[in-house]
Amino acid sequence: MGVTGLLPALKSIQEASHLEKYRGKTLAIDTYAWLHKAIYGCAMEIVLEKPTRAYLNYMSRRLDMLAHYGITPYMVLDGDYLPTKANTEKEREERRREYKRLGLEALRANKRSEAYNHFNKACDITPQIAKSVIEELKSRNIQYVVAPYEADAQMVYLEKHGIVQGIISEDSDLLIFGCQRLITKLDDSGSCIEVRRDKFKECRESAIGLFSDEQLKLMAIVSGCDYTKGIPNVGMQRAINLVSRYSTIGRLLQAVRYEGKLKVPVEFETEYYRAITAFNHQVVFDPRTQKPVHLNPLSPEDDVLEVERYAGKMHHDELHRKIAIGELDPITKLPLSGREAFSVPPSIASKEQVTTKTQARTIDALLQVKSKPVVRSASEPMARKSAIRTIDHFMSVQSSTVKRRKLLFGSQDSASETSTYFSRSTASALTEDTRSAFSEQDSSDYNITDPDEDEKPVLAAYATQKQSTRVPLREVTNQVSQKLGAKNVGGHILDRNSLSSFKYNGK
Numbered sequence: 001m002g003v004t005g006l007l008p009a010l011k012s013i014q015e016a017s018h019l020e021k022y023r024g025k026t027l028a029i030d031t032y033a034w035l036h037k038a039i040y041g042c043a044m045e046i047v048l049e050k051p052t053r054a055y056l057n058y059m060s061r062r063l064d065m066l067a068h069y070g071i072t073p074y075m076v077l078d079g080d081y082l083p084t085k086a087n088t089e090k091e092r093e094e095r096r097r098e099y100k101r102l103g104l105e106a107l108r109a110n111k112r113s114e115a116y117n118h119f120n121k122a123c124d125i126t127p128q129i130a131k132s133v134i135e136e137l138k139s140r141n142i143q144y145v146v147a148p149y150e151a152d153a154q155m156v157y158l159e160k161h162g163i164v165q166g167i168i169s170e171d172s173d174l175l176i177f178g179c180q181r182l183i184t185k186l187d188d189s190g191s192c193i194e195v196r197r198d199k200f201k202e203c204r205e206s207a208i209g210l211f212s213d214e215q216l217k218l219m220a221i222v223s224g225c226d227y228t229k230g231i232p233n234v235g236m237q238r239a240i241n242l243v244s245r246y247s248t249i250g251r252l253l254q255a256v257r258y259e260g261k262l263k264v265p266v267e268f269e270t271e272y273y274r275a276i277t278a279f280n281h282q283v284v285f286d287p288r289t290q291k292p293v294h295l296n297p298l299s300p301e302d303d304v305l306e307v308e309r310y311a312g313k314m315h316h317d318e319l320h321r322k323i324a325i326g327e328l329d330p331i332t333k334l335p336l337s338g339r340e341a342f343s344v345p346p347s348i349a350s351k352e353q354v355t356t357k358t359q360a361r362t363i364d365a366l367l368q369v370k371s372k373p374v375v376r377s378a379s380e381p382m383a384r385k386s387a388i389r390t391i392d393h394f395m396s397v398q399s400s401t402v403k404r405r406k407l408l409f410g411s412q413d414s415a416s417e418t419s420t421y422f423s424r425s426t427a428s429a430l431t432e433d434t435r436s437a438f439s440e441q442d443s444s445d446y447n448i449t450d451p452d453e454d455e456k457p458v459l460a461a462y463a464t465q466k467q468s469t470r471v472p473l474r475e476v477t478n479q480v481s482q483k484l485g486a487k488n489v490g491g492h493i494l495d496r497n498s499l500s501s502f503k504y505n506g507k
Contacts, residue, residue, distance in 0.1 A: 002172035003220045005236030007184070009208055010175075013199040017183070019190040022166060023070040027183065028155040030169035031077045031133065031144075034062055035125050043123040044116055047100055051340055055129065056136055061188075063140065069190060074164050075137055075144035076151045077130050079323060079330035084227045084278040084310045096122045127329045132338035134326040145287055145324050149312045152177050153282035153295045163287070168192075176220045176279060177295070178213060206237065207244040217279050218272075219243045222252070227275035231256070231264055274310045283312035285324045292320045 007014070038058035045052040066073050081089045103118030130146070137144045147154035156177040158164045166181040167174055174182050175197065185193040201209040211219065223239035224230030234242070246252040249272055256262050265271075281294045281302070292314045298307060308314070315333075322328045329336040 002170075003176060003223065003225050003236070005223065006172040006175065006220070007195070009205055009236050009240065010195055010200070010203055012204045013195065013202050015194045015196075017192050017194040019066070019069040019071060019186075019192065021194075022183075025165040026072040026074055026163070027066075028074045028076050028158050028164040028167045029066075030151055030155065030167070030171060031075045031130070032125050032151060033170045034059060035129065035133065039123050039125070039129075040120060043119040044103075046123050046129070047103065047119045053340060056132060056340070059133055059136060063142065065188070065190060073142055074158060075133075075142060076155050076158070077133070077144065077146045077326075078125075078151045079147045079149050080312070081331065082149045082278060082282070082312060084274050088226055093124075096124055098122075126339070127331060127336055128339040131326055131336050132340045135338050144326075145285060146326055146330055148283045148285055148292055148320060148323065148330070150282060154284045155179070157284040157286075157293075157295055161286075161288075173220075173226065176217055176225070206240045208240055211243065214276075215243050215247065217276055218249055218252070221272050221275045225275065227278050228268070228271040231262055231268065233262060273306075277307055277310040281307050281311040283314055285320055287324070290321050290324075291317050 035055060038055035039046055041058070042052040042054035044050075045054070063073060099118045099122035103115045103122055106112075106115035106118060134144060134146075145154065152169075152171060152173050155164070155167045155169070156174060156179050159167060159180060160178065166183055167179050168183045168186060170184055172182075172184075175195065178197075180197045182195045183192050184195065185191075200211075203209040208216075208219070219236075219239045221228055222230050222242060223234055223236050230239075242252050242256070246255050249269075253264060253269070256264055280296050281298060283292050284295050285291075286293050294307075294311070298304070314320075319328070319333065323330045323333075326336060328334065
């Protein structure tokens with residue numbers, strides 16, 4: 001965009017500035033220049049037609065910065081394609097289509113970084129994106145206008161008639177259109193570069209300060225701009241030298257052709273008149289009268305049909321008014337809707353999801369839910385097996401009644417010794433009958449366990465308890481021997497067969 005090499009040629013008159021300098025002023029903003037930076041963070045979503053508000057957030061931050069420094073923004077958006085730039089726009093569209101294809105191929109190959117670079121070059125600012133920005137501007141009560149064609153001519157018109165006092169843009173074409181104060185290279189801290197038209201005469205790099213407005217346009221056309229590719233092998237410095245020596249287009253072309261060092265395309269003269277018409281008479285919108293006008297009034301010598309062919313066509317006033325306020329698409333002239341009009345903002349969507357998940361259930365809904373047995377898998381963490389055990393459960397796994405009695409009431413040697421689990425008042429209140437009754441209870445009858453608790457440890461403990469209450473075999477044998485000895489002493493002789501009728505009475 002712009003005239004290549006123009007700003008470096010004006011380096012000596014570039015002044016470092018800051019937004020604080022423009023406090024209280026109204027500045028025209030090249031909105032599309034900001035949008036080209038804003039879509040850098042969401043190019044993939046835009047090319048793939050996915051909803052995003054990243055570019056709107058970028059615009060909001062920029063507008064907040066202007067408000068912080070007390071600057072009133074006047075946002076200007078591009079409109080329809082200018083007939084003079086038909087070839088340029090066609091080439092740009094073909095490049096964007098090719099980059100989109102390369103981006104999709106890289107994405108399928110899982111090369112996301114490469115795909116993102118291609119999508120950045122394939123991304124285009126559409127009227128639908130502009131409409132979303134317009135809705136944001138309306139919500140903030142910020143002035144805006146959609147130009148009939150290019151924003152450059154529209155912003156220069158606003159400055160020329162005192163509606164704004166400067167222009168913020170990255171496009172050097174504005175200086176060729178006649179911009180008097182260009183504010184460029186603006187960063188997030190408010191620092192910028194100011195280039196003023198009245199300081200051109202102080203330029204020390206070249207004779208550009210001596211050029212008239214028409215000679216500046218000739219210089220831009222010869223070196224190449226958006227309206228023409230210029231003369232091959234002619235850069236900015238060489239174009240300045242040619243214009244400085246020959247002044248007019250006729251003399252310049254005659255000298256170049258005579259020297260024979262440069263080859264002038266056959267169609268260059270036609271391109272020159274097309275470009276000079278677009279620079280001088282492009283159609284713009286007057287917000288005061290709500291009507292379309294030319295950037296500079298036509299002279300009697302100007303061909304109206306030629307001007308319309310190169311500088312844009314004038315439609316009826318109402319159509320231009322609806323385009324200017326964003327109701328109609330400036331290209332198709334059909335009703336326009338924003339790109340994000342049917343997408344839910346991420347912040348709202350997230351709140352709805354949280355609300356749905358945490359919605360309280362009524363009692364009736366809870367009563368309708370039938371309880372189902374919980375089935376645990378064998379791979380559950382062992383932590384689930386460590387449920388809190390009750391005192392009865394703890395007592396049920398003890399090996400004997402004696403051990404349980406020791407834990408509850410102390411050792412057998414001292415009846416007054418009680419477990420530290422009970423307080424003194426509770427221990428004193430327990431009578432011997434109560435203690436015996438309590439000790440004789442099988443605590444497993446009152447065991448309260450977790451439904452998930454495995455019953456195997458309980459059964460194993462119960463089996464151990466039963467085995468511990470049996471009398472050892474040696475003790476039984478000793479008692480039998482004592483019985484037999486007693487019978488023998490009494491004169492009764494017992495044979496082996498009589499032992500089968502012997503019954504142990506436990507004494």
